[in-house]
Amino acid sequence: MTKTEMVAGVLHASGFNSRHDECLAFARAHLFDVAGSPEKFREWDTQVSDEFARRYIEDRSRVTSVHWANLYRELS
DSSP: OBHHHHHHHHHHHTTSOSOHHHHHHHHHHHHHHHHOSHHHHHHHOOBOOHHHHHHHHHHHTTOSOOOHHHHHHHTO
């Protein structure tokens, strides 16, 4: 799972949108914007372990607002 997929999982689990594909598109658009370039986004959007992703999604899905720049930096 990539970081973007993990963030989409947070959005989906928190009830942001019931469609995971729309959560993924939304997360990708915002995180790409924060990255500032395709190269930086590709460098940032690396694979994470399933265990890390599971814990992260469980923890973050309780958060009601997303600060994209903070999230990007947190996962860098």
